[in-house]
Amino acid sequence: AVDKIVESGNNKILITERGTTFGYQDLVVDFRGIPQMQEFGYPVILDVTHSLQKPNQGSGVTGGRPELIENLARAGIAVGADGIFLETHPDPSKAKSDGANMLSLELLDDLLGKLTALRNVVNKL
Secondary structure, eight states: OHHHHHHTTOOOOOEEEOOEEOSSSOEEOOTTHHHHHHTTSSOEEEEHHHHTEEOSOTTSSOEEOGGGHHHHHHHHHHTTOSEEEOOEESSGGGOSSOGGGOEEGGGHHHHHHHHHHHHHHHHHO
16 A cells, blocks of 8 residues: 555655454454554554444444553554544544544543653653
């Protein structure tokens, strides 16, 4: 995919880790993939909230594990992800899509502060 983009004349590329299907109701992030993808020479972004989706729920609506957002984001920063993508909403229960795996907007500032502090430590190592 990266080669196709480069061949089209575009070198403004971000590669995204979004989790891999594990069974029928879960996505899993293999953190070994982040440094492997970085070998292509482009920034790797961890899509935290997508990675916590629980597809194929019996209700027909995708579920999620928002209580793990901070854990997954911290792990991504610790292994050197170049960026984090998060879906957020003032009231995730009222979001039109993907509310089950969103971060409540009121928690965003605190999380970003923690991730920034962790990034600063990782960059010093």
